[in-house]
Amino acid sequence: DAKTTQPPSMDCAEGRAANLPCNHSTISGNEYVYWYRQIHSQGPQYIIHGLKNNETNEMASLIITEDRKSSTLILPHATLRDTAVYYCIVRVAPSGGGSNYKLTFGKGTLLTVNP
Amino acid sequence: KAGVTQTPRYLIKTRGQQVTLSCSPISGHRSVSWYQQTPGQGLQFLFEYFSETQRNKGNFPGRFSGRQFSNSRSEMNVSTLELGDSALYLCASSSRTLVPHNEQFFGPGTRLTVL
Numbered sequence: 001d002a003k004t005t006q007p008p009s010m011d012c013a014e015g016r017a018a019n020l021p022c023n024h025s026t027i028s029g030n031e032y033v034y035w036y037r038q039i040h041s042q043g044p045q046y047i048i049h050g051l052k053n054n055e056t057n058e059m060a061s062l063i064i065t066e067d068r069k070s071s072t073l074i075l076p077h078a079t080l081r082d083t084a085v086y087y088c089i090v091r092v093a094p095s096g097g098g099s100n101y102k103l104t105f106g107k108g109t110l111l112t113v114n115p
Numbered sequence: 116k117a118g119v120t121q122t123p124r125y126l127i128k129t130r131g132q133q134v135t136l137s138c139s140p141i142s143g144h145r146s147v148s149w150y151q152q153t154p155g156q157g158l159q160f161l162f163e164y165f166s167e168t169q170r171n172k173g174n175f176p177g178r179f180s181g182r183q184f185s186n187s188r189s190e191m192n193v194s195t196l197e198l199g200d201s202a203l204y205l206c207a208s209s210s211r212t213l214v215p216h217n218e219q220f221f222g223p224g225t226r227l228t229v230l
Binding site: 038041042043044045046049087102103104105106107108 | 119148150157158159160163171173205206207218219220221222223224
């Protein structure tokens, strides 16, 4: 799995957009970018994933640069409940009977949403 | 449907003892992965079971073992406990079908304290 680099912490005002960056300069052509988050004292929660196109779901948007060496997770209107550690993970997509189901977590970014 | 459940939620043991943790995946999910989370090492993959077979293994000593039953429930065992085994142990389930990008659903974890 390619290595990722994230800032250790970020602050965001409630109601504003939170933009969390992730560098993955050694990403391979068949590796996807996944984002998970972990709210204090809970298990990690899947947010979104993408390959090269920008993606959006009900939780967030994922912007991947054209060279795929970095990406940004966007929470459009951050709330206090979005305070969590956000993990950017790069790996080959899991498939059927394959063995690539493990997630390699880095240190992540602690996002603190302030009132 | 019900989420991933883990029992017990909290456990206190002493050095040298052994412990068994239990995980019940989401109904219909046949893959169960185990992770250890500590402040120093972060989230680390232990192993994954699918259809009662270990499919993937992390870099942990043989004192850490697991198994999966025919109903997909999984247990993790740690023998000869050491102080460094104090951690949050997380279980994640996935459907592991041929549909790619199966997200993993995490349970709340078992907080193990070794005295």
